[in-house]
Amino acid sequence: MSRSEKAAEIRRIMGVDGENIGKNARNLSDNASDAIAAFDSYEELRAETRRIKEEAIASLPERIEEVTEAVEENGGHVYVAQDAEDANRYIEGVMDEQDAEHLVKSKSMTTEELELNHHLEGAGYEVTETDLGEFVIQVADETPSHLIAPAMHRSPPDIAELFNEYFDLDEPLSEDPHELTEFARERVGERIREADVGLTGANFVVTETGTISIVTNEGNARKTAVTPPTHVAVTGIEKLIPTVSDLRPFLELIARTGTGQEIGAYLTLLTPPVETPSLDFDTGEYGQPDDREFHLVLIDNGRMAMREDDQLRETLYCIRCGACSNACANFQSVGGHAFGGETYSGGIGTGWEAGVHGLDSAADMNDLCTGCSQCVNKCPVKIDIPWINTVVRDRLNRSNESESFDFLVDGLTPDAEPEGLDVQKRLFGNIETFAKLGSIAPGLSNAAIESSAVQRLLDRFVGIDSRRSLPTLADETLVEWAAGRRRANPDSDREAVLYPDLYTNYFSPERGKAAVRVLEALGVAVRVPAVPESGRAPLSQGMIDTADEKASAVYAALAEHLDADRDIVVVEPSDLAMFRTEYERLLPERSYSRLSDGSYELFEYVYGLLENGAKIDTLPTAVDEEITYHSHCQQRTLGLDAYTTEVLDRAGYDVSTTDIECCGMAGSFGYKSEYYELSMDVGSRLDEQLPDSGPVVASGTSCGEQIAALTADGAPHPIRLLDPRQSR
Ligand code: SF4
Numbered sequence: 193m194s195r196s197e198k199a200a201e202i203r204r205i206m207g208v209d210g211e212n213i214g215k216n217a218r219n220l221s222d223n224a225s226d227a228i229a230a231f232d233s234y235e236e237l238r239a240e241t242r243r244i245k246e247e248a249i250a251s252l253p254e255r256i257e258e259v260t261e262a263v264e265e266n267g268g269h270v271y272v273a274q275d276a277e278d279a280n281r282y283i284e285g286v287m288d289e290q291d292a293e294h295l296v297k298s299k300s301m302t303t304e305e306l307e308l309n310h311h312l313e314g315a316g317y318e319v320t321e322t323d324l325g326e327f328v329i330q331v332a333d334e335t336p337s338h339l340i341a342p343a344m345h346r347s348p349p350d351i352a353e354l355f356n357e358y359f360d361l362d363e364p365l366s367e368d369p370h371e372l373t374e375f376a377r378e379r380v381g382e383r384i385r386e387a388d389v390g391l392t393g394a395n396f397v398v399t400e401t402g403t404i405s406i407v408t409n410e411g412n413a414r415k416t417a418v419t420p421p422t423h424v425a426v427t428g429i430e431k432l433i434p435t436v437s438d439l440r441p442f443l444e445l446i447a448r449t450g451t452g453q454e455i456g457a458y459l460t461l462l463t464p465p466v467e468t469p470s471l472d473f474d475t476g477e478y479g480q481p482d483d484r485e486f487h488l489v490l491i492d493n494g495r496m497a498m499r500e501d502d503q504l505r506e507t508l509y510c511i512r513c514g515a516c517s518n519a520c521a522n523f524q525s526v527g528g529h530a531f532g533g534e535t536y537s538g539g540i541g542t543g544w545e546a547g548v549h550g551l552d553s554a555a556d557m558n559d560l561c562t563g564c565s566q567c568v569n570k571c572p573v574k575i576d577i578p579w580i581n582t583v584v585r586d587r588l589n590r591s592n593e594s595e596s597f598d599f600l601v602d603g604l605t606p607d608a609e610p611e612g613l614d615v616q617k618r619l620f621g622n623i624e625t626f627a628k629l630g631s632i633a634p635g636l637s638n639a640a641i642e643s644s645a646v647q648r649l650l651d652r653f654v655g656i657d658s659r660r661s662l663p664t665l666a667d668e669t670l671v672e673w674a675a676g677r678r679r680a681n682p683d684s685d686r687e688a689v690l691y692p693d694l695y696t697n698y699f700s701p702e703r704g705k706a707a708v709r710v711l712e713a714l715g716v717a718v719r720v721p722a723v724p725e726s727g728r729a730p731l732s733q734g735m736i737d738t739a740d741e742k743a744s745a746v747y748a749a750l751a752e753h754l755d756a757d758r759d760i761v762v763v764e765p766s767d768l769a770m771f772r773t774e775y776e777r778l779l780p781e782r783s784y785s786r787l788s789d790g791s792y793e794l795f796e797y798v799y800g801l802l803e804n805g806a807k808i809d810t811l812p813t814a815v816d817e818e819i820t821y822h823s824h825c826q827q828r829t830l831g832l833d834a835y836t837t838e839v840l841d842r843a844g845y846d847v848s849t850t851d852i853e854c855c856g857m858a859g860s861f862g863y864k865s866e867y868y869e870l871s872m873d874v875g876s877r878l879d880e881q882l883p884d885s886g887p888v889v890a891s892g893t894s895c896g897e898q899i900a901a902l903t904a905d906g907a908p909h910p911i912r913l914l915d916p917r918q919s920r
Contacts, residue, residue: 193556195655195864195865195866196865196866198556198866199865199866199867199868199869201530202526202530202866202867202869202870203869205526205527205529205530206525206526206530206869206870206873208345208529209337209345209526209527209529209530210525210526210527210873211347212344212345212346212347212350213337213338213344213345213523213524213525213526213527214524214525216341216344217338217344217517217518217520217523217524217527218518218524220341220450220451220452220514220518221515221518221519221524221570222452223451223452223453224448224449224450224451224452224515224518224519224570225452225570226452227448227449227452227453227454228448228449228570231444231448233444234445234448237441237444237445237572238445238571238572238573238574239574240441241441241442241445241509241511241572241573241574242509242573242574244433244434244438244441244442245433245508245509245573246509247434248430248432248433248434248438249430249499249505249508249509251434252429252430252432252496252499255399255432255433255434256272256399256429256432256490258399258400258434259397259398259399259402259432259488259490262399262400262401262402263402263464263486263488265402266402266463266464266465266486267465267482267484267486268402268464268465268485268486268487268488269485269486269487269488270487270488270489270490271487271488271489271490272429272490272492273489273490273491273492273493274492274493275492275493275494276305276306276307276491276493279306279308279426279489279491279493280306280307280308280311280312282487282489283308283312283391283424283426283487283489284311284312284315284317286389286422286424286485286487287312287315287317287388287389290388290389290421290422290485291388292317292388292389292422293317293318293388294317294318294319294320294383294386294387294388294389295312295317295318295319295320295387295388295389295390295391296319296320296321296322296380296383296384296387296389296390296391296416296420297309297319297320297321297322297326297390297391297392297416298322298323298390298391298392298393298406298408298412298413298416298417299321299323299325299326299340299342299393299408299413300391300392300393300426300427301336301339301393301512301535301536302393302426302427302428302491303391303393303426304335304336304535305491305493305534305535305536305548305549306426306491306493308391308426309321309330320380320383320387321380322380322383322384322412322413322415322416323342323408323410323412323413324343324373324376324377324380324410324412325341325342325343325344326342326343327376327379327380328342328343328346328351328354328376329342329343331354331355331358332346332354335528335529335532336528336537337527337528337529337532337537338514338517338527338528338537338538339512339513339514339517339528339536339537339538339541340450340451340512340513340514341514344527344528345527345528345529348367348368348369348372349367351372352364352365352366352367352372355372355375355376380412381415384412384415384416384419384420385419385473386473387416387419387420388420388421388422389420389422389423389424390415390416390417390418390419390420390422390423390424391416391423391424391425391426392404392406392413392416392417392423392424392425392426393406393413393425393426393427394406394425394426394427394431395407395431395442395446395511395512396431396432396433396439396442396511397425397427397431397432397433397488398433398434398435398436398438398439399432399433399434400434400435400436401436401463402463402464402488403436403461403462403463404425404427404460404461404462404463404464404488405439405443405459405460405461406458406459406460406462407443407446407447407456407458407459407460408456408457408458408460409451409453409456409457409458410457410458411457411458413458413460414458414460414462417460417462417464417466418462418466418468419470419471420470421470421479421483421484421485422484422485422486422487423464423465423466423484423485423486423487424486424487424489425464425486425487425488425489426489426491427488427489427490427491428490428491428493428495429490429491429492429495429496430495430508430509430510432490436461439461442511442572443455443456443459445513445572446511446513446572447513448572449513449515449570449571449572450513450514450515450518464484464486465484465485465486466484467481467484468481469481469483470483470484493548494547494548494549495508495547495548497547498543498547501547503579503580503583504543504546504547504580504583504584506543506575506576506579506580507540507543507544507547507575507580509573509575510540510543510544510573510575511572511573513572514538515567515570515571515572516538516539516540516567516570516571516575516577517531517537517538517539517541518570519566519567519570520538520539520561520564520566520567521562521564521566521852521853521854521856521874521877522560522561522562522854522870522874523537523538523539523560524874524877525870525873525874526560526870528541530557530560531557531560532557533545533549533553533554533556533557534549534553535548535549536548537557539561539567539577539578539580539581540571540575540577540580541554541557542554542557542558542561542580542581542584543577543580543581543584545557546584546587551584551587551588551591554584554588555588558581558584558585558588558734559585559861559864559867560867560870561577561578561581562732562854562858562859562861563578563581563582563731563732563858563859564578564825564826564853564854564858565578565769565773565825565826565829566825566828566829566853566854568829569829579774579777582731582734582736583734583736584734585733585734586734586735586736586737587734588734589609589610589612589613589614589617589733589734589735590610590612592612592613592614605618605622606622606625607621607622607730607735607737607738608735608737608738608740608741609621609730609735609737609738613735615653615654615655616654616655616656616864617733617734617735618733619654619656620729620732620733620859620860620863621729621730621732621733621735621738622729622730622738623694623725623729623860624694624724624725624729627665627694627697627698627699628698630665630698631665631666631669631698634664634665634666634667635667637665638664638665641662641664641665642662642664644658647662651865655864655865655866656863656864656865657863657864657865657868658865659868660862660863660868660901661897661900661901662863663695663699663700663893663897664699665698665699666698666699666700666701668701669692669697669698669701670690670692670696670697670701670704670705670720671692671697671720671721671722673701673704673705673720674690674692674708674719674720675720679717679718679719680712680717680718681712681715681716681717681718682717683717684715684716684717686715686716686717686759686801687716687717687718687719687756687757687758687759688711688716688717688718688719688758688759688760688761688797689718689719689720689721689723689750689753689758689759689760689761690704690707690708690711690718690719690720690761690763691723691726691750691760691761691762691763691767691791692704692720692721692722692723693725693726693762693763693764693767694725694726694728694729694764694767695764695893696763696764696893699893700893700909702908702912703763703908703909703911703912704720704763705915705917706909706911706912706914706915706917707761707763707794707911708720709915709916709917710798710811710911710914710915710916711761711797711798711801713810713811713916714798714801714802714806714807714810714811715801715806716801718761719753719758721749721753722749723746723749723750724742724745724746724749725742725746725767726742726743726746726766726767726770726771727739727740727741727742727743727746727770727774727778728766728767728769728770728859729859729860730742731770731774732858732859732860732861733860739774739778740778743770743774743775743778743779744778744779746787747775747779747783747787750787751783751786754786754787754790759790759791759792759797760787760790760791760792761791761792761793761794761797762791762792762793762794763794763909763911764892764893765793765823765824765826765827765830765832765891765892766824766826766859766892768791768792768793768826768827768830768832769826769827769829769830771787771788771791772788772791772830773830775787775788776788793827793830793832793835794911795832795835795836795839795891795910795911796832796835798835798839798914799835799838799839802839802842808839808842808843811843811914811916812843812913812914812915812916812918813843813844814843814844814845814913815844816844816845816846817844817845817846818845818846818848818883818886818887819840819845819846819847819848819886819887819888819889819910819913820847820848820849820850820881820882820883820886820887820888820889821836821837821840821847821848821849821850821888821889821890821910822849822850822852822855822878822882822888822889822890822891822895822899822907823836823849823850823890823891824890824891824892824895825853825854825855825858825892826892827891827892828853833849833891836891836910837849839914840910840913843913843914845913848883850878850881850882851881852877852878852881854874854878855874855875855878855890855892855894855895855898855899856870856871856872856873856874856875856878856898857871857875857894857895857897857898858871858894859894862875862894862897862898862901871898872901872902875898875901875902876902878898878899878902879902879903882899882902882903888903888905888907889907889908889909889910889912889913890907890908890909890910891909891910895907896908896909
């Protein structure tokens, strides 16, 4: 798909699905945030779920053997299907053996992955979905737009219109959700009573006992499992956990993170085949308890290979609660029909698609993860979802076919990436090199950047949207400025290095200068050495090898300062997030620990100084001046945003904060022509929270740029408020 085709497709889906997806996903995400905040054991149980999953996946072959023994001892059958075709063939065989014509199904993303309905219908069987959302999707002949709420993109009026068109009704249905639910429930109930085979998924399968656990909000899964005489449970092999007591942390968390409920409305634990006799609803006759058949179909379909893959293995810990989708700003604008592959959607969808369908199926959705990390603290199994997206992006980059002229740049580019890398990604990933070159003659460079002819060329050939204003280079970098001045407090016991991140150094040195002056006013001796950019820029484009080289270069440049016990102070939150999060994967353990432990977000550091005796009145203060503060998404994930609010409050400001985490810009994302409109749509939700007039400050460079685009007023870094020079 070309960039313009992709932009058009995103625009179309935003128009069709965006409103309902946005409302419903935000609602679920807000509920989840409240439920998590009210649950004291959240972090403790997350650690437990993570441990159980890690151990279960590590011992997967033994777990499969164990569950096979348990189920067979209970009187059921187990089949491990290598792939979709194998699974579908087995299930068709069960239908055939039972002389069955009609199968009812509860919600199961795994059977979506297998395209089971399509297969069985093609073989002449009737399939009825019993989950309300899946029922809607089946009637509409659509694909799910969300992992747990497949019809999230449809509103009650849409559904009423759909049902009224599809079913031959004496009286048309109203738009009342209760009436629609009642209608579907009656139809589905009738179909369950008539069915020969009931097929469910399973949220968890206990290997010790062969117990399956299904969590739903409707109860039809339970009916599907126990009403027809034959029950088939289809689930991925990653759903196996060892013991019944291991269920507890998962059941405590799955509904809290997915929907904000303390527990799902229907929590089913079955050790099939169940002993209740089946009932023929036509004759009223009961069958014999031992007439019941049970088949557990465990799906591999790429999962064993994911288990061997150090980078994708984490995906298998996913319990498909949907929280990462709900929390994601881009998902809230487009839903799973854009932010999805063949089956799976949302942030974790990339890992699943790459693992079960192959890299190509993840290609179109992968860039929609901007790495903002909002999903990270919402995941009940502590999966590093942004990292999985980065890894898949890197692999996609490497799978690109070389263009005919790539040999011309091979070996000449300043990065560690292979030929074939998309030019847009190569440019954004190497932005430090361009900034360095441009800074040789910033006047000329800026004139070129601001020329409409150059902007049109960049739009056409590189995919940088000409509706965006590109940042201009400063006449003097922060490092040059610092080198040309006398350092204050040379004898101070407290020494700090202000990390000259790419944006502060080349584009916005004023905020760096303000930071230096603030720290000096608080008694710190500050240095600003030349240090390479953190690697955030290449990492955001999936250029992991290049980011890896940058991380080593940054550590090499900062090591002497760490040796000398100098604190590393970071202005740009996305760079601090590199030091504290991604560097764990890029640096040797000791180097990572030293840098991570020795570096601080600027306001976190200022707060620490104030707590340790520095005086706020050495800085300019205000008297109840109102200010709106937008913190940075990664700063929030690290739990550091409160420091800014607290320091500004101590300085006399009356601070209001936005509660929108993502501004939509996300580094280079909002500059890309295929994503510009999506970026502005996400930004519009932030815009609604900004004051009509009055100052706004923002910690992130891209947040400031987005706010400037949304409001025409800039949003400087909050440190400018405290600058002894007060040159905002
Ligand atoms: S990655 Fe985590 S948050 Fe996302 S669906 Fe899976 S378990 Fe839920």
